Structure formats: structure tokens, C-alpha cells
Amino acid sequence: MSQNNGRVKRSEKGLLTPDNCVVAFIDHQPQMLFGVSNFDRQSIINNVVALAKATRIFDLPVVLSTVETKSFSGLMWPQLKAIFPDREPIERSSMNSWDDRNFVAAIEKTGKKKIVWSGLWTETCIALPTIQALHDGYEIYVVEDCCGDVSQLSHDNAMRRVVQAGAKPVTSLSTMLEWQRDWAQTDTYDAVMDVVKNHYGAYGMGVEYAYTMVHDAAPSVYPEYEVLQPAVAHK
Numbered sequence: 045m046s047q048n049n050g051r052v053k054r055s056e057k058g059l060l061t062p063d064n065c066v067v068a069f070i071d072h073q074p075q076m077l078f079g080v081s082n083f084d085r086q087s088i089i090n091n092v093v094a095l096a097k098a099t100r101i102f103d104l105p106v107v108l109s110t111v112e113t114k115s116f117s118g119l120m121w122p123q124l125k126a127i128f129p130d131r132e133p134i135e136r137s138s139m140n141s142w143d144d145r146n147f148v149a150a151i152e153k154t155g156k157k158k159i160v161w162s163g164l165w166t167e168t169c170i171a172l173p174t175i176q177a178l179h180d181g182y183e184i185y186v187v188e189d190c191c192g193d194v195s196q197l198s199h200d201n202a203m204r205r206v207v208q209a210g211a212k213p214v215t216s217l218s219t220m221l222e223w224q225r226d227w228a229q230t231d232t233y234d235a236v237m238d239v240v241k242n243h244y245g246a247y248g249m250g251v252e253y254a255y256t257m258v259h260d261a262a263p264s265v266y267p268e269y270e271v272l273q274p275a276v277a278h279k
Contacts, residue, residue: 062102066156070163074118080192082199091216094243096127098220101235105154108133142173162190166202184211
């Protein structure tokens with residue numbers, strides 16, 4: 045591994061690295077989540093936020109996009125906005141983000157030929173741009189546990205379609221670990237472990253146990269819970 049701007053450059057050879065891809069979050073909006081029935085919706089939020097945090101850890105280029113915010117879908121999830129507080133999503137009318145010039149231009153501006161993306165719903169907002177981006181010479185990675193659809197059949201059909209077309213299915217955790225690659229890379233290790241402990245259930249509990257019971261580290265400290273007081277407008 046060589047150095048790249050102070051960060052260790054990971055070997056490629058067909059793998060994702062922090063230097064060779066762009067990540068896109070497509071239509072993570074309330075109305076789109078309402079329609080998801082094939083996968084636990086709270087888990088989708090959890091996984092999307094984990095993936096978003098990983099992009100910040102590894103300083104990846106990110107494209108955010110929303111569809112028909114005011115007329116149907118609602119604002120981008122506040123949990124996702126919190127990860128990118130200074131970024132505004134590219135607003136579209138098209139279900140297929142690859143039909144939107146601004147979206148495609150944002151991808152092209154990064155200069156990356158590998159796209160990692162997630163979105164709602166799988167059969168439209170993911171499958172359609174995937175097919176066309178593959179046609180245009182991009183390599184596509186679909187983060188499946190950050191996607192969902194109106195039925196299991198719809199999601200499964202979409203994933204079969206994109207895989208048959210040449211896309212590669214991944215998960216939020218596998219993607220983050222592929223970017224990390226080596227636990228000796230201490231520049232990102234602690235931040236990655238923080239995401240694991242906060243978002244990946246039993247794996248995170250296992251890390252906490254190993255830190256405290258095996259390595260005698262101090263337990264993780266979380267902000268003390270405070271009951272939210274009624275807003276002035278509600279009184």
C-alpha cells in the first residue's frame with residue numbers, strides 16, 4: 045500500500061477503494077420509505093446512515109438526490125441530512141436519476157468510473173439508472189441493505205435485473221470494510237469501530253465486549269438522555 049495525501053492508498057485489483065469510487069444516495073425521503081414493505085424500514089435508515097458516515101470517514105465524493113420533494117416525496121431524511129449538513133440534494137422530477145442532467149454531471153465531475161449507490165425504490169430509482177450507467181461504461185455497486193421496494197417480488201426482480209446486467213450487490217457493512225481493508229490503518233480504525241458499535245448490532249456489541257473485557261479499555265460513553273421539553277409553540 046502506498047501513501048495518498050497522507051492516507052494509505054489501498055490496492056485495487058477489482059476492489060473498491062476510497063480513491064476509485066463515488067457514492068450516491070437516491071430518494072431517501074419519507075414518502076418513499078412509507079412504500080417499502082420487503083425490508084424493515086428502521087433497518088434501512090440505520091444502514092443508510094452507517095454508509096453515509098463511512099463516506100465521511102474515508103472522504104469519498106458523494107452525490108445526494110431527491111425526487112419531487114414538495115409535491116410527493118418529502119424532504120431528505122433528517123438523519124441523512126445530519127451527516128451532510130452543508131450539502132443540498134439535487135432535486136429531480138425524473139424517477140430515473142440517469143435522465144437528469146444535473147445528477148449525471150455531478151457524477152461525471154468526480155471523475156470516478158465506479159459508482160456505489162443506494163435508494164428507494166429498488167425497481168425504479170436503482171434499477172433504471174443502474175442499467176443506463178452500465179451502458180455508459182460505469183461499474184455499479186448496489187448497496188442492497190440500503191434499498192427497498194413495495195414488495196419482496198419487486199425488490200428481488202430489481203436485484204436480479206441489475207446483477208444480470210453487470211452490477212455488483214454489496215451491503216453497507218461490506219462496503220465500509222472494503223474501504224478499511226486493513227485494521228493496521230489507524231487513521232480510520234477508531235471511526236470505523238464507532239460506526240460498527242452504533243449501527244451493527246451484535247458485531248458492535250462484540251467489539252464493545254472485546255474492548256472492555258479483553259483489552260481493559262474504558263466502556264463507550266454515550267450522551268446522557270434528556271427528556272425533550274415541550275416547545276414554546278405547544279404550550
